[in-house]
Amino acid sequence: MILVLKIAAILLLSFVIVFACFKMVMKRLLSNHRFFATISKSFYNYFYSLKDLHHLRTNNFGYAPIDEDIAHYDPDLQYGIQLYKELVKNHHGYLIPEKSAVVEVGCGKGAGAEFLLKKFNPGTYTGIDFSEKAINFCNKTYKQIPNANFICADAHRLPVDHNSVDVVINVESSHLYKDQDKFFSGVHNILKAKGKFLFTDYRRVKNCSIDTLEKQISDCGFSITEKRIITPQVKNACMLASERRNRLVEMAAPRYLKKYFRHYAVLNGTKKSAMLANGEIIYFIYHLEKK
Numbered sequence: 346m347i348l349v350l351k352i353a354a355i356l357l358l359s360f361v362i363v364f365a366c367f368k369m370v371m372k373r374l375l376s377n378h379r380f381f382a383t384i385s386k387s388f389y390n391y392f393y394s395l396k397d398l399h400h401l402r403t404n405n406f407g408y409a410p411i412d413e414d415i416a417h418y419d420p421d422l423q424y425g426i427q428l429y430k431e432l433v434k435n436h437h438g439y440l441i442p443e444k445s446a447v448v449e450v451g452c453g454k455g456a457g458a459e460f461l462l463k464k465f466n467p468g469t470y471t472g473i474d475f476s477e478k479a480i481n482f483c484n485k486t487y488k489q490i491p492n493a494n495f496i497c498a499d500a501h502r503l504p505v506d507h508n509s510v511d512v513v514i515n516v517e518s519s520h521l522y523k524d525q526d527k528f529f530s531g532v533h534n535i536l537k538a539k540g541k542f543l544f545t546d547y548r549r550v551k552n553c554s555i556d557t558l559e560k561q562i563s564d565c566g567f568s569i570t571e572k573r574i575i576t577p578q579v580k581n582a583c584m585l586a587s588e589r590r591n592r593l594v595e596m597a598a599p600r601y602l603k604k605y606f607r608h609y610a611v612l613n614g615t616k617k618s619a620m621l622a623n624g625e626i627i628y629f630i631y632h633l634e635k636k
């Protein structure tokens with residue numbers, strides 16, 4: 346009996362040690378820029394190639410309530426499109442002038458792009474994403490739109506001319522970038538003088554407070570012209586969309602990834618949903634101007 350207990354204790358201890366080492370190695374690897382980029386790019390390439398999610402052309406938490414002019418969109422896209430609409434307006438109106446040069450970094454499958462192109466008719470729109478699947482999808486789906494083009498590239502190295510852009514858009518993508526300063530400086534570099542950077546995303550307050558974020562923004566040469574904390578509206582969208590998103594997860598995610606997908610989709614009852622509710626995650630909109 347004692348021998349059995351000893352063997353069980355040794356096995357348990359070995360398991361704990363192996364698990365702790367595995368966690369440590371993963372943490373080290375994930376803090377390595379290249380490894381992290383490879384993992385997140387593979388995830389998005391996989392996510393965007395799921396057949397059951399073909400119609401899902403927005404990929405953000407969303408914003409609620411939705412406006413009347415958004416209500417005709419597929420219900421799985423409405424909250425995501427509304428977030429784009431919220432981002433590009435202030436109390437005086439919309440911030441994308443007709444015929445302007447617009448670049449979006451992290452465009453995903455491009456429903457936001459299509460919305461912006463139809464509503465504002467910019468002179469040029471360039472969507473950038475590091476997922477080949479997303480860019481191939483966009484190039485096929487929106488090929489009829491003459492002033493749009495889509496490029497596969499990394500947010501840390503924007504393949505756009507210096508001083509050539511009027512408005513840069515960035516929706517729920519920057520939290521994935523390892524080097525925020527490099528991204529902000531890259532955006533600053535491609536914008537014309539007084540160009541606008543319309544920026545929405547979330548941060549885990551534990552990892553990056555709003556003060557830290559605003560210091561990074563200012564150090565990279567931007568002034569803040571508008572700031573809105575939209576956590577309640579984003580939380581509301583997640584809550585209202587939870588049932589539909591749960592159906593998509595059940596349909597599309599393999600069994601071993603279901604838990605991860607539920608968390609990713611911010612379904613009711615997940616840790617991420619609780620973090621939005623209790624303030625551990627803050628969702629913001631910033632309108633920035635190149636100084």
Ligand SMILES: C[S@@+](CC[C@H](N)C(=O)[O-])C[C@H]1O[C@@H](n2cnc3c(N)ncnc32)[C@H](O)[C@@H]1O
Pocket residue numbers: 385389402403404405425450451452453454455457473474475476479498499500501515516517518521522
């Ligand atoms: C949460 S999705 C948002 C997509 C889109 N903005 C939307 O709201 O539907 C994040 C997007 O950022 C892209 N992304 C993440 N890291 C990137 C990087 N370093 N460079 C370019 N794109 C990146 C992903 O491929 C993904 O399409």
